[in-house]
Amino acid sequence: MSRPQMHDPEAKQAMLARLARIEGQVRAVRRMVDTDKECEEIAQQLSAARKALDRAFYEMVACLIKAGGAERRVEREASAGHVAELLARYA
Numbered sequence: 001m002s003r004p005q006m007h008d009p010e011a012k013q014a015m016l017a018r019l020a021r022i023e024g025q026v027r028a029v030r031r032m033v034d035t036d037k038e039c040e041e042i043a044q045q046l047s048a049a050r051k052a053l054d055r056a057f058y059e060m061v062a063c064l065i066k067a068g069g070a071e072r073r074v075e076r077e078a079s080a081g082h083v084a085e086l087l088a089r090y091a
Contacts, residue, residue, distance in 0.1 A: 011063070022053055058088050059084065
């Protein structure tokens with residue numbers, strides 16, 4: 001049994017771009033701490049970074065769901081997209 005991977009080049013590039021933005025957010029938070037910004041400002045930025053990381057996680061969960069067997073693939077992909085949407089909206 002093979003392990004699911006991101007084979008769609010567009011999805012992979014989108015994930016890499018998302019992770020680069022998250023990396024930038026974390027670096028910005030470090031600068032904020034280093035320059036003694038207000039705790040509330042830092043907390044707000046940490047929250048944004050956490051939400052971005054959560055969304056990346058949900059994309060990976062959707063990848064796992066989509067990677068199931070070949071039978072009923074179209075139905076499963078539509079369902080996986082819906083699940084990913086719900087997770088991103090409500091988590």
